[in-house]
Amino acid sequence: MELAFGGAAGIIVLVAYGVLMLAVGLITYLRNRNILESLDEYYLGGRGLGVMVLFFTFFATQYSGNTVVGYPPTAYRIGYQYLVSVPFFICIIAAYLFFAPRLYALGRRFSLLTPVDWIDIRFKSKAVTILAATLMLYALGNYLLEQFVAIGQGVSGLTGGTIPYQVGVVFFIVIMVAYSWLGGMRSVAYTDTIQGIALLFGVFMLLIGSLIYFGGPAASAEVMRVQTPEKLGAPDAAGVAHWFSLLLLVGIGAAVYPHAVQRIFSARSEATLKRSFIRMAYMPFITAGVVFFVGIIGIAAFPDLTTAESEQLVGRIANALASRSLVFYWAMVLLFGGVIAAIVSTADSVLLTFSSIVSNDLYGRYIHPEASEQRKILVGKLIGLVAVVVLVIIAWYPPSTLYQIFVLKFELLIQAAPALILGLYWSRLNSRALFAGMLAGAVLAAAMTFAGWRPLGVFSGLWGLLLNLVICIGASLVMGVDREEHERAVEVIGTY
Amino acid sequence: MARQSKEPIKRPIVWIVFIAVFALINPWYFTDGAYTPLIWGVPYWAWIILAASLALSVFVTWVVCCHWDMQTDEQDGGGD
Helix, strand or coil: CCCCCCHHHHHHHHHHHHHHHHHHHHHHHHHCHHHHHCHHHHHHHHHCECHHHHHHHHHHHHCCHHHHHHHHHHHHHHHHHHHHHHHHHHHHHHHHCCCHHHHHHHHHHHCCCCHHHHHHHHHCCHHHHHHHHHHHHHHHHHHHHHHHHHHHHHHHHHCCCCCCHHHHHHHHHHHHHHHHHHHHHHHHHHHHHHHHHHHHHHHHHHHHHHHHHHCCHHHHHHHHHHHCHHHCCCCCHHHHHHHHHHHHHHHHHHCCCHHHHHHHHHECCHHHHHHHHHHHHHHHHHCHHHHHHHHHHHHHHCCCCCHHHHCCHHHHHHHHHHCCCHHHHHHHHHHHHHHHHHHHHHHHHHHHHHHHHHHHHHHHHHHCCCCCHHHHHHHHHHHHHHHHHHHHHHHHCCCCCCHHHHCCCHHHHHHHHHHHHHHHHCCCCCHHHHHHHHHHHHHHHHHHHHHCCCHHHCCHHHHHHHHHHHHHHHHHHHHCCCHHHHHHHHHHHCCC | CCCCCECHHHCHHHHHHHHHHHHHCCHHHCCCCCCCCEECCEEHHHHHHHHHHHHHHHHHHHHHHHCCECCHHHHHCCCC
16 A cells, blocks of 8 residues: 655654564563563463453454455445444454353463463373464464565555565564563563554544545445445345354354463453453444444545555545645554554564464473473574564565465364364363364365365355364264263363 | 352353344345435444444443353452
8 A cells, every 4th residue: 555645754653663662572571570481471471461451452463454454445345244344353252252261260270371281281182282283383374474464565555665565574573573572471462552552543533534524424325326236235145144154254263363362361360351351342343343434435535446446445545634634644644553553463462372382382392391481482482583584584575376375374273163162161072083173174174275165155264164073073972082081171171 | 158150151041142142243134235214324224233233242241241250360369
């Protein structure tokens, strides 16, 4: 996205933002000197995040730059049928209600650090643990790659190309790694708070400016009524099916984002977690809802954009607003700072979770269990850094072939859901059946993604999950579970 | 005497209300392509979906307040 005003103002905002993030990391480090000696301190902020910080870190992790830049163009193209983006974010919180209470309680009881930690304690199966960790690491790596590419594009767009794509990527990655290393989860959560506020401010200014200068939904409704009434109308059967499968996919998917699960473990108390969830339940209206209406307003403001042109919708609106008044000029500069902040805040959480799985679940559990916590943290940091370097190289030269390898995320991540959630409640879940289901589901989902095959319009990840569930539940029922395994499962989960 | 712990997933009323609200946030109950009346330029069905979405948020609040108490804080002697 190109901003005519970019240039110097954009550079000032980005540099100021980078310095602020570094300062947060440094202050966190100076105030918590023991942070690098304990996995709990480093990866979970000492399990001491309060309501506001926990809420904002959930918020900034969940809403990425894509929410602001990518959702309005979709609303522009399909109209009111994209209103699904509001309930879909609420569904994520509703889905937590069905597993977070128990997972939080078990997290306290067993001092769980990562979702893989839970899977290991529950099943005590090396195969299941390693497969789940691998799926999560692979998905997190690709998720991170996506954020890096977005940072580069965002920075070069904001500054009108004054800062090239690659410089933007490297600058923000160095800043992100520096503050994460200094303060771990605490600095990630504190910077998330600043990033979340920047994002909220930006989208509100975007909406207010659009309403003032382009007219409200009524003007857009008139354009749609004449040209494209289908954008106003209630969805047909196919539209309803798409809406439903999106809500279902997102609802189940919420369960398996490892960085979100880790935030559940970070809460200071059950009361804190509960209050953060209540706040999160209303955020979709002022985030997804606001950007949705920005897209709708764009229909009257910039009619007849092609699909490719509509992708630049937020940039076009921002440019138009920036040229109208000085207030909006700076508001739009801050908006783009906020967009990049939102991408960075998603990336930092993902990177920290990636490192924690390496530190705790692979290195600390299988390679060198006697290592000190300090050493485990160091290994997590270094492997995280290696992953970042590899991903930056890929982001630098985006691959033209084998593209699908780099888009597989959710499809694989969701295959760990039965281990994570079913394992919380069903003591007769057989670990070998679980392994077979997870593997089969992952292979099927990956193969279908490669083949671009999507029967009935349902996403490949859900087909994989269906196979996964059939195998793990069916085989558990047929094979049963041996007595020792069952007794241990009851001991782990049976107390609630 | 200690309070009973409460877990949302074990409460039938939570499931029933959730299914009802989930049904309402899916736009299956409108006529295909209908959009009038428009209220402030927004189709009537979009208002209903927004209201149902708000009901889902209220559902979350209700479940968190009334049906979730694993007593973790008491065990820790903590809370805030």
